[in-house]
Amino acid sequence: MTRQLPSESDIPLHGWPPYSAIHRERIRAHAKHEAKGGSAEQTAWNAPIFLAILMEEVGEVARVFNEFALGEISEGEAQQLLYKELIQVGAMTAAWIDATEK
Ligand SMILES: [Mg+2]
DSSP states (O other), rough: OOOOOOOGGGGGGGOOOTTHHHHHHHHHHHHGGGGGTTTTGGGTOHHHHHHHHHHHHHHHHHHHHHHHHHOOOOOOOOHHHHHHHHHHHHHHHHHHHHHOOO
C-alpha cells in the first residue's frame, strides 16, 4: 500500500495549533529531504533512522534548556526555539506513527 504524503489540502483536517503547525512541518521536511531519499514520509516503519532523527530532535529540545540556563539565549528566544523544536518532535512522531499504520 502506498503511503499518502502530507499536503496543504490536509491542513483543514489539522486546522488548529499545534496540530496544524506539526502538519506544516511534515510538509516542509518532506520537501526538504525527498530529493535525497531521506524523507520520513517515505521511510519504512521499522527503519532505525526514525529513532535516530527523533532523538536528534529531542536533543535539540534539551539544548534549548541548556542554552537558556547558561544565559546564551533570552527567555523569548528560548520559548521560540522550544516551540520550533517541539513541533519538529511532533512532526517526526506523527510521521512515524503514520508509517506504522500503513
Ligand atoms: Mg530540530
